[in-house]
Structure formats: C-alpha cells, structure tokens
Amino acid sequence: MIFIKSLHSEWLKTKRSMSFWLSIIGGFFIPIIYLIAFIYKGTSINHYDLSINIWIEHFRKSWQNMASFLLPMGVILASSLITQIEYKNNTWKQLHTTPQTYSTIYFAKLLVILLLTIQFFLFFNIGIIISGVLPCLIFDSNFSIQHIPIMYFIKENMKYFIACLPIIAFQYLISLKFKNFLIPIGIGLIGLIGTLIAISWKHIYFSPFSYGVLTMMTGRKIPINISLQLLALFYFLIIIIENYYIYIFKKEKG
Numbered sequence: 001m002i003f004i005k006s007l008h009s010e011w012l013k014t015k016r017s018m019s020f021w022l023s024i025i026g027g028f029f030i031p032i033i034y035l036i037a038f039i040y041k042g043t044s045i046n047h048y049d050l051s052i053n054i055w056i057e058h059f060r061k062s063w064q065n066m067a068s069f070l071l072p073m074g075v076i077l078a079s080s081l082i083t084q085i086e087y088k089n090n091t092w093k094q095l096h097t098t099p100q101t102y103s104t105i106y107f108a109k110l111l112v113i114l115l116l117t118i119q120f121f122l123f124f125n126i127g128i129i130i131s132g133v134l135p136c137l138i139f140d141s142n143f144s145i146q147h148i149p150i151m152y153f154i155k156e157n158m159k160y161f162i163a164c165l166p167i168i169a170f171q172y173l174i175s176l177k178f179k180n181f182l183i184p185i186g187i188g189l190i191g192l193i194g195t196l197i198a199i200s201w202k203h204i205y206f207s208p209f210s211y212g213v214l215t216m217m218t219g220r221k222i223p224i225n226i227s228l229q230l231l232a233l234f235y236f237l238i239i240i241i242e243n244y245y246i247y248i249f250k251k252e253k254g
Contacts, residue, residue: 006100006108010082014112019081023120026074030065031127034058035134044135046145055148058132059156066124067160067216068196072209074120075167076188079113083175084184102248110240113168121157162229163215166208169239176247208235 014020038044048054086092095105129148136144167188174184188209195209204210205222211232214222222228 002100003104003108006104007111010108010112011115013085014082014116017081017085019078019116022074022078022081023116024123026070027120027123028127029070030062031124031131033065034062035131038131038135039138042139044139044144045132046136046140050146053149053152054144054146055132056152059128059153062124062128062131063156063160064216067163067212069192071160071164072167072192072212073189075117075164076171076185076192078116078120079168079171080175080181080184080188082109082113082116083172084181087179088181103244106244106247110168110172113172117161117164117168121161125153125157159215159229160212162232163211165236166211166232166239169236169243170208173239173243173246176243205231208239211235 045054045058048057086095132144136142171184171188174187178184191207192209195204195207198204199213202223211228214228
C-alpha cells in the first residue's frame with residue numbers, strides 16, 4: 001500500500017515535468033512525419049510492396065527512423081528528467097523524511113520511468129496506425145487492403161522495449177549520482193553517439209545504448225550464444241541491482 005502511494009506521488013510529479021510531454025510528443029513525432037509525407041504525395045500504405053504485409057512494412061519503416069537515435073535519446077532525457085526532479089526542487093532531504101523506505105523511493109521512481117516508456121510506446125503505435133489508416137481513407141476511400149498484424153506489433157514492441165531497459169538502468173544510475181542535470185544528459189549523448197559510430201564492432205553489445213539499433217538490424221548476430229533480449233534484460237538487472245546498493249549505502253542522498 002505504501003509503495004502504491006509512493007508510485008502515485010512520483011507519477012503526479014511527472015505531470016509537472018517535460019518527461020511526461022516528451023513521451024507524448026516523441027511518440028507521435030515520426031508517425032506525423034509519415035502522415036504529412038503521405039498527404040503531400042497523395043498516396044497511402046496500400047502502395048507499398050505487397051510481397052509482405054503492408055502494415056509490417058510501415059511498422060518497420062517507422063521503427064528504422066525511431067530505434068537508432070530518437071528512442072534512445074528520448075529515454076536518456078526522460079530518465080534523467082524524472083530522477084533530477086528532486087535535485088531541481090531541492091527536495092531529496094524532504095523526500096527522505098517521509099514514512100517510506102529508501103527501497104520504496106528507489107523502485108517507485110524506476111517504475112515511473114518504465115511506465116512513461118510504455119506510454120511512449122503506446123502513443124507511437126497509435127500514431128503508426130493513424131498514419132496508416134488516414135491516407136487510405138482520404139485517397140483510397142477505404143481501409144488498408146491488408147489487416148493489421150496485432151500479434152506482430154506486440155512481439156516487436158516487446159523487443160524494442162527490452163532494448164530500452166539497459167539505457168534506463170544506466171541513466172538512472174548516472175542521474176542519481178550527479179546533481180547537475182547536464183552531466184547525465186551529456187554522458188548519455190556521448191555514449192549514444194559513440195555507440196552509433198562503433199556499431200560495426202563485434203562487441204558493441206557491451207554498450208547499453210546498442211540494443212535498439214541491434215534489434216533493428218535483424219540480420220546482425222552477436223558473438224555469444226544468447227538472445228539479444230535476454231542479454232539486455234541481464235544487463236538491466238545487473239545495473240539496477242548495483243545502482244540500488246549504491247543508493248542505499250550512499251551517505252549523502254541529495
């Protein structure tokens with residue numbers, strides 16, 4: 001019950017922060033661009049190559065523009081913004097005097113970051129469907145000629161969500177450590193750009209920022225006998241557990 005109240009409190013804090021709007025604006029950004037492009041060209045997804053499902057093609061094209069940079073950058077910003085709320089308002093000491101354990105505070109903030117990421121995915125997929133349906137109705141006077149593969153969407157979204165987890169864990173760690181908001185953002189940006197530059201390196205999976213791109217590159221294999229998603233989950237758990245103990249045993253918390 002205390003955890004639910006703490007989670008509710010942390011969620012209310014996001015309503016006054018950029019992280020909440022970032023998940024909405026970021027989710028609709030790429031689909032709106034595709035919608036504008038379809039309307040400008042006077043075409044729709046019905047004109048895609050019919051050798052594969054046109055919705056799968058539209059989904060893949062949307063993720064190609066999102067997975068490599070925009071998604072990890074959004075996760076970096078959201079994770080840092082949520083964690084930095086207490087530093088910004090100088091309320092860490094006030095928060096630690098409330099009747100809740102350090103563990104409750106730590107995991108409530110983490111869960112809020114995960115919920116905001118899920119909210120982003122929800123809006124992104126709604127945007128994909130809208131950007132596919134509207135041009136069909138406008139220019140073809142009908143829905144798409146092929147069905148929406150819901151199970152495929154769910155499966156692929158799970159892969160990309162798991163790919164985000166190492167970034168969330170890493171940024172959460174860095175943001176709890178540094179009071180200056182620009183430091184975790186800067187470290188995250190450098191890590192992301194460095195990863196994209198070195199993406200051809202066979203051991204690039206050591207970078208927490210690599211999993212979104214590697215998920216998008218379906219033909220890319222990693223030189224260890226484990227799935228990319230399991231590796232990302234393992235990476236996430238290791239960083240989260242390490243960060244938890246750093247936070248719990250840190251003498252000065254805020």
